[in-house]
Amino acid sequence: MKDVAWRRVTSRKEFVEAYADKVLVGEELRFTIHSTGNISGHVDGLELNGEWYWEDGYFCRTATLNGEALELDCEIIEGCGNQMRYTREKGQGASSVVSLEQDLAE
Template structure:
């Protein structure tokens, strides 16, 4: 990714903006297909294995707990950025691994 592309990302800092952009939409990328539901649940598949969890907004962070392949992935609060139909989330309050998913088009 070029630094010019990086400038297109805008950080989502409110729950309202997060909900407007990404909630109740199917998100796909890198073997993942999941939905962050408006009722606080998360559901989907990662590499064909069931993902379940819950989420809430805290300050400027998306926080989630998740289970995958029977393993508790624990609590993680992440920074969220948007670019067109993409979402980039960076684990550990922006200090960890960053992953990009895209809103699945019908």
């Protein structure tokens, strides 16, 4: 089986063009990273809200989950097709993969 070719996203502009203002879905995840700098959605049925910025090649975010503050985290963002992989702790932590939600009308 061929390895998936993930490509790192290196700029805010590239990130916004690929993933901002689109619904991202994963296991028990459904959220939107807005180009305005906000994050909204749900994780395991709990409300997710936050803010994000781009710094030194990393996607950095602060958020609350059901009103409980999550720590600041800066993540490596990679893309492959309609999928986005984010790796916490500047690439040293756990990775998760989400997909762009497809419009059912397509």
